[in-house]
Amino acid sequence: MHIQIKDVRKVFEGRGDEKVEALSGIDLTVSENEFVAIVGPSGCGKSTLLEIVAGLTEPSGGEVLIGRDPINGPHPEVGIVFQQESTFPWRTVLENVEFGLEMHGVGKKERRERSLELIELVGLQGFEGRYPGELSGGMRQRVAIARTLVMDPGVLLMDEPFGALDEQTRLILGDELLRIWSRTEATALFITHSIEEATLLSDRVVVMSARPGTTRKVVEVDLERPRDSSVVSTPEFGRLTGEIWEVLREESMKTLKGQERGGS
Secondary structure (H helix, E strand, O other): EEEEEEEEEEEOOOOOOOEEEEEEEEEEEEEEOOOOEEEEOOOOOOHHHHHHOOOOOOOOEEEEEEEEOOOOOOOEEEEEEEOOOOOOOOOOOOHHHHHHHHOOOOOOOHHHHHHHHHHHHOOOOOOOOHHHHHHHHHHHHHHHHHHHOOOOOOOOEEOOOOOOOOOHHHHHHHHHHHHHHOOOOEEEEEEEEOOHHHHHOOOOEEEEEOOOOHHHEEOOOOOOOOOOOOHHHHHHHEEEEEEHHHHHHHHHHHHHHHHHHHHH
């Protein structure tokens, strides 16, 4: 399924009559089966945009379509993976992955089979009976990804799912995510602060402006697929990350100067 973001705006109410404009006129289409990453300076509204696409936050203007459906709340074809810890500590890996299927009334045999298949896909076979407290942070994120993918979503939204992990683990899980995504037919929208992560994973990287966030530049990532983290050492990868950083640096400086003025 494709995503259409049409002139989306978001204004938050502040103290008294104060209003904070978070997003201003976002226009973006993510084609079916495409992987698009969004980067931008802190506070530019990246996560807010993802929450609007997910139907968790209402826009102040504009609209979002998933396929032909306007988004006015959570959509059954949309799966979400957040950065924050989201596994249930009292449920095993298998029970965590089964959770969504259980809530949808899927029979025990079918949900067990589907969950075991996803556990194998994310490389956690042998850990089915472990609890989250017995796993590393990277392994817990694999559980969260499996729990989302077991519902077979047409659209996969990810808000810095590897943000709390070290750089080496992020690269390894980036490889795993590419492998898993290539086995699905999901359309992916991925929020990250890492230019390298965005370039490694994506077909296109959207650079957002300083607040109020809007689309500053879209960079086509013309690296051959299938790909893995070995591309990070290539000149073409360096050229792409440099192109993204040139724009992102300018927008980040605007944010920094704005904070300095606000604090003076």
